[in-house]
Amino acid sequence: MSELRQECQEVGTCVELFAGGGGLAMAVHTAGFRPLLVNEYAKRACESLRINPPDPNRPDERWPLVPGDVRDVDYGKHITGEVDVLAGGPPCQPFSLGGAHKGVEDERNMFPEMFRAIRELSPKAVICENVRGLLRPSFKPYFKYILNEMRLPFEKRSEEASWEDHNEILEKLIANEDVEPSKRYFVREMEVNAADYGVPQIRNRVIIVAFRADLNVNWGAFMPKETHSEESMIHSMREGGSYWTERHKEVPPEVRKRVIANLPKLNYEDPKVKQKLTLTPWRTLRDAIVGIDENEGRPLPYVTAEAVKNKFEIGGIRDHIGWPGARTYAGHTPNVLDRPAKTVKAGVHGVPGGESVMQLDDVDFVNDGGGTGYRYMTVREAARVMTFPDHVVLDGPRGEKMRQLGNAVPVKLGAVFSQAVAEALKSVGALKDPEKRK
Known part of the structure; x- marks a missing residue:
């Protein structure tokens, strides 16, 4: 029986950004994380989220959708409780072979909004998916900066500083371990092919997983291994x-x-x-x-x-x-x-x-x-x-539907990593007993 068929038992909460048609959102929900906020900009994708319940067995429930530009989202207005997982795939066009290849200079680069969400929500874990184009030589220095910002998201970049200047500051702080654990994240990036995890598609992507350092999560023990060849x-x-x-x-x-x-x-x-x-x-x-x-x-x-x-x-x-x-x-x-x-x-x-x-x-x-x-x-x-x-x-x-699918995370690939994150958080007692959440 597929893990996607199993009845989902709530283990925590999540926030989903850049949700698109809902591939990663469905995956994180399947792992037991109740959505507190789901954000998407594209109107057709928002409508797809509106008409599809998170759980088909509960057709009256709907995603807590906050449509519109992620830069306008006021997290304090919508979320009062603890966030266990922040998930999302910032628009990939700036780094994709099919895009304009502008990278950090592209106005569609939304990684800064992921960092803002981390600062304001302080989630226990972060799951981020993006194209393999981030690893291309021309973008690799900025990708290293992305990882450093995720490691120290509370060290906000000043408006006048370039990303290179900010990266120097971050690397010094990381080397000296001068930041308290609750303000740091342990980050691991993984290059994956979705076919190696049971998805009937050759899809090469980068998955970034981060855990708040004060939780002392041993991600290596739970990191998904390839299951198909x-x-x-x-x-x-x-x-x-x-x-x-x-x-x-x-x-x-x-x-x-x-x-x-x-x-x-x-x-x-x-x-x-x-x-x-x-x-x-x-x-x-x-x-x-x-x-x-x-x-x-x-x-x-x-x-x-x-x-x-x-x-x-x-x-x-x-x-x-x-x-x-x-x-x-x-x-x-x-x-x-x-x-x-x-x-x-x-x-x-x-x-x-x-x-x-x-x-x-x-x-x-x-x-x-x-x-x-x-x-x-x-x-x-x-x-x-x-x-x-x-x-x-x-x-x-048809074109809009295919666009939503092309921009999505395969549900099964997202589920593999979401469930591994859930198990890792459970291993350190970072998720409450499901019975106490009722």
């Missing part, structure tokens, strides 16, 4: 492997034969390969469509050429709607079913790399754009790749 997936796809015999028995023999013929070879004598083979296989786009975790046992109905041409909803499933006009060309290649999907990006047409297009088993399938053997993914298929449960309905036209 490409090597194990390849092994499971060999002739007679579990991939075909357990989950995908109905795949046509000619398709299975083609996939097997294109599998890379494994060196079974390599110690690293042996270790990777002990992990669970990477999940694939085909797995997501058949149904995993929250959606286990609920395969999405087949999308016909007619549905693509006429934008029909298939099987009465919200957002499972055909979409015409798919194209493939050099540098714009489709997702394949028997690999994790490419990174879901915040776009619908013209997304670089063909991330919204999928190759089909039926090579004779004719889409409305004139091509054969491929089509656009439906929004519901993209949502499954992001491990959003099917009960989550996104607001807006």
Whole structure:
């Protein structure tokens, strides 16, 4: 049974910034943290949060949404109690390969607002997600500054100081340990691929986790380890492997034969390969469509050429709607079913790399754009790749829904780290007994 299906038992409280369509918010809530405040700027994403309850078993409850610019949020007005976890993914465009690459100079850089929230809320833990572009050589010095600011968030930067000048001050304070533990944070950054944690998607990201130093949390004992591997997936796809015999028995023999013929070879004598083979296989786009975790046992109905041409909803499933006009060309290649999907990006047409297009088993399938053997993914298929449960309905036209998904944190990836943070806080008695919270 998926951790996302388990009834959530409250263990603490949280504040979520830059919530988007709710991927990380759902994950933190699943780990048992009751939201005190959820902030988002985009109107369509705010509407998505309004129409989806945090817990589908309690449809009358709603996220405590405070819409608008995060710079205008008055935390004292909305929050009176203790905050256990602050979570959020500041807008990634300043550091993304798909953005303008301006980094710290970009007005969309919202890391300073994360630091303000830490100063005003003094949370026990912080979970922050962002693009791997932060690690690019041109941004790496500023990324180190981000980590230092998170370590000493109460050492506020003066308006006339440059970030470089402020960083020098922070590094001296950190080296000398001159700041009391309740005003410092222990910070760890991790480069992760979501596929290594059971998400059916190649999504490389940076996760930053921080704990208030006075709690003496040993994060190393709880830091999530990779659970899935490409090597194990390849092994499971060999002739007679579990991939075909357990989950995908109905795949046509000619398709299975083609996939097997294109599998890379494994060196079974390599110690690293042996270790990777002990992990669970990477999940694939085909797995997501058949149904995993929250959606286990609920395969999405087949999308016909007619549905693509006429934008029909298939099987009465919200957002499972055909979409015409798919194209493939050099540098714009489709997702394949028997690999994790490419990174879901915040776009619908013209997304670089063909991330919204999928190759089909039926090579004779004719889409409305004139091509054969491929089509656009439906929004519901993209949502499954992001491990959003099917009960989550996104607001807006297709482009807006895809944008919300592309900007989100995969729910399962967020849940892995949120639950690890919860266990780490429990280990030092930093979370109250659930019975005392009733």
